[in-house]
Amino acid sequence: MEAYQTKVQQYTTIFNKINKRYNSISILRLLSVFLCLFLLFYYIKTNEILYAVFAFLSFVGFIVLMRIHSGLSFQKQLTTAILKLNQNEITYLNREKIPFENGIEFNNFHHPYAYDLDIFGEHSLFQNLNRTATFIGKKTLANQLLNLLPNKTILENQEAINELKTKIDWRQDFLALAMISNDSKNSYNSLVYWNPFKNNTLPKALIALSIILPTLFFGILAAYFITSKTILLSYLTYVFIGNLVVLGQSFKRIQSEIAKADNVDKIIKQYSLLVEKIEKEPFQSKKLIALQQQLIFKNATASKHLKDLSELFSRMDTINNFVTAIVFNGTFLFNLHVLRALLKWKENYSTELEKWIEIIGEFEALNSYANLAYNNPDFVFPEINSEYKIGFSDLSHPLLNPETRVGNDTHFYPESFMILTGSNMSGKSTFLRSLGINMVLGGVGSVVCASKANIHPLPVLVSMRLSDSLADSESYFFAEIKRLKQIMDALEDQPAFVLLDEILRGTNSDDKRNGTIEVVKKIIAKNAIGAIATHDIEVCLTTNEYPNTLTNQCFEVEIQNNELHFDYKLRNGICKNKSATFLMQKMGVI
Numbered sequence: 001m002e003a004y005q006t007k008v009q010q011y012t013t014i015f016n017k018i019n020k021r022y023n024s025i026s027i028l029r030l031l032s033v034f035l036c037l038f039l040l041f042y043y044i045k046t047n048e049i050l051y052a053v054f055a056f057l058s059f060v061g062f063i064v065l066m067r068i069h070s071g072l073s074f075q076k077q078l079t080t081a082i083l084k085l086n087q088n089e090i091t092y093l094n095r096e097k098i099p100f101e102n103g104i105e106f107n108n109f110h111h112p113y114a115y116d117l118d119i120f121g122e123h124s125l126f127q128n129l130n131r132t133a134t135f136i137g138k139k140t141l142a143n144q145l146l147n148l149l150p151n152k153t154i155l156e157n158q159e160a161i162n163e164l165k166t167k168i169d170w171r172q173d174f175l176a177l178a179m180i181s182n183d184s185k186n187s188y189n190s191l192v193y194w195n196p197f198k199n200n201t202l203p204k205a206l207i208a209l210s211i212i213l214p215t216l217f218f219g220i221l222a223a224y225f226i227t228s229k230t231i232l233l234s235y236l237t238y239v240f241i242g243n244l245v246v247l248g249q250s251f252k253r254i255q256s257e258i259a260k261a262d263n264v265d266k267i268i269k270q271y272s273l274l275v276e277k278i279e280k281e282p283f284q285s286k287k288l289i290a291l292q293q294q295l296i297f298k299n300a301t302a303s304k305h306l307k308d309l310s311e312l313f314s315r316m317d318t319i320n321n322f323v324t325a326i327v328f329n330g331t332f333l334f335n336l337h338v339l340r341a342l343l344k345w346k347e348n349y350s351t352e353l354e355k356w357i358e359i360i361g362e363f364e365a366l367n368s369y370a371n372l373a374y375n376n377p378d379f380v381f382p383e384i385n386s387e388y389k390i391g392f393s394d395l396s397h398p399l400l401n402p403e404t405r406v407g408n409d410t411h412f413y414p415e416s417f418m419i420l421t422g423s424n425m426s427g428k429s430t431f432l433r434s435l436g437i438n439m440v441l442g443g444v445g446s447v448v449c450a451s452k453a454n455i456h457p458l459p460v461l462v463s464m465r466l467s468d469s470l471a472d473s474e475s476y477f478f479a480e481i482k483r484l485k486q487i488m489d490a491l492e493d494q495p496a497f498v499l500l501d502e503i504l505r506g507t508n509s510d511d512k513r514n515g516t517i518e519v520v521k522k523i524i525a526k527n528a529i530g531a532i533a534t535h536d537i538e539v540c541l542t543t544n545e546y547p548n549t550l551t552n553q554c555f556e557v558e559i560q561n562n563e564l565h566f567d568y569k570l571r572n573g574i575c576k577n578k579s580a581t582f583l584m585q586k587m588g589v590i
Helices: 002-046 049-093 125-129 135-146 151-166 168-180 185-194 204-227 231-258 264-280 286-293 302-320 322-332 334-375 428-442 476-493 509-525 537-544 579-586
Strands: 391-395 408-411 417-422 452-455 460-463 497-501 529-533 550-560 563-572
Touching (some): 002 049, 049 168, 135 185, 168 334, 185 264, 231 302, 231 322, 408 563, 417 509, 417 537, 428 452, 428 460, 509 529
Parallel strands (some): 417 529
Antiparallel strands (some): 391 408, 550 563
């Protein structure tokens, strides 16, 4: 918190200085224009060459001031973005609101845990983690939260995240650059649409004409200035029209190349700045160095290639300006030459373009995890094993208020599956979600909300929160059966970490009890690790048949001063207290 407050003060001062200079340059720029016009007026009036010289110098001064003004505008945008992201972090840590995108567009109700564990949506894991500003960054972060990474990649991510955690200035500069890019899904899709579009060759006759006709035009123009023969102007007109006719033959092709590419030059320019930021930073971790090395192609940096592409798209955009298009193409077929260069770029670098953009997304995702680690210095990187051992010390839910959350020690060895009991509001569901969320975080290489952790990363399979699917004409009960079938099918392929909360609520108590017991038996027979929460004490007796696999744990509630008291501490054994009876008696229900 203190670091963010210091940065707000620091960048507020910097912003005020830039803004003051920006306003001064704006005034000087305006004055230079008036001065240039004033001097031109007096030159026309007096024919004094000195006025013309000073008018020219004023115009040059205007051009210089324009460049300075443009640079200050960029610095102003960047400083504003850094100020905003630090203010957002303060707002977030004060728990006033979560000012980050929630990724609801990535939600998938059929995913094994996305909906049950609140991965996306308001107050979700994604929203709390998300420190991305490009579409590819959001997409990469979302995909990682939905998929388990290999152990090797997890360990590489841990090392990279641990390094990025300390690079707060670099991370914030990177995020600020991404924020001012105004990237969107449409912009990203425009580039993805353009990149694989092939047929990169132009007819040889067209290429020949693109060289011959402009050469002929300027040759005739030069001859006119030398000889002053007016007949040459007629020839010049014919060549000018001929150039436009040649352009007309390529117009559809030019339009197809820049279709759906509005402002794509600006987006690519911002991508190049983000890539350049990666290229110039000295990294130590294996993964970050490997990503950095992928940004060198054909003896040049990816940022240079992207800047070249941005410039080509910017030049090509002149075809949408009628006057410019007529003048530039009538004289030297400007857009046809840009098209050739654009196609040449695609031929040379299209195979790498998507990879470069994906590297930006990878860094944004890693920066998001690094920000979580930075904001929570008490979180730890879990040790990774391949022995199906999972254990946490002081485990809690990472999204709960750190001042009030309660941690619990839990492990899944030697017994691998927990039957969890406890009254409503005692903390069962929160504990199951804590297990699931931390397994997801551990499975991408992030820190977890625990003081110590040792995990075997496994696919997470959850049945906790299902809803009626009216669109599919499904009842809650049928949706739950489908989810259980999905879990069983997944366990056929490999062991997984399974979390079940009060399953089979849509049937009678005997059917529910027997069904739950059979589900538990089948799950442990498939070597699943995890926990099931239940209110049925008879389900807990299953541990007598499988003492080496099943264990009973519970959350108790105490009655203190005629009030229910929940301590949210995990205990061994089966829950004994009956809070429902007490509450109904107290409220006069029974």
